[in-house]
């Protein structure tokens with residue numbers, strides 16, 4: 363069974379996935395589809411596989427897998443050798459988070475250069491908002507008030523942040539199921555105990 367990797371020849375995140383695929387002996391299973399994707403113009407090929415419009419995405423028999431860390435986690439589950447167990451796993455994950463965070467910032471340098479050249483902050487913001495709205499809609503069928511795992515906690519923190527910083531985005535519009543989910547989980551003691559600071563903001 364081959365997997366499709368949505369990729370680009372100069373993405374460090376794709377390169378990381380490819381290195382890991384070679385290290386685990388899984389590279390032969392990958393068929394690459396090269397895409398060009400930016401925050402303003404996400405590659406149309408990605409619409410069905412990643413609402414963020416970002417690469418890498420691995421399309422498996424069970425559906426799309428992203429981001430790069432989760433793809434590595436899948437390789438590890440199948441072939442091992444990438445993430446040890448216990449405290450050593452945390453050490454690996456923390457070093458991975460640092461390296462990935464540096465990659466993120468390095469890619470942002472490039473994006474800032476383009477942003478200055480093209481003077482397109484408004485288009486960037488519009489693209490980011492579009493990605494956030496698509497992401498929330500993507501998650502709607504998976505929401506369940508009876509569960510509150512790490513994925514749900516991350517989503518609840520995002521929604522609280524949008525309400526605090528960007529109420530004008532009106533993320534609930536067209537996402538009534540997500541709005542109802544948030545109204546329910548917002549009542550959890552963990553959410554109540556951790557409210558953001560009230561305005562005025564500095």
Ligand SMILES: N[C@@H](CCC(=O)N[C@@H](CS)C(=O)NCC(=O)O)C(=O)O
Nearest residue numbers: 373375399400401416417418429430
């Ligand atoms: N956290 C993601 C980051 C991936 C990422 O930043 N990919 C860039 C290409 S190097 C991208 O898709 N950019 C398009 C965008 O920001 O919309 C991962 O680890 O896979």
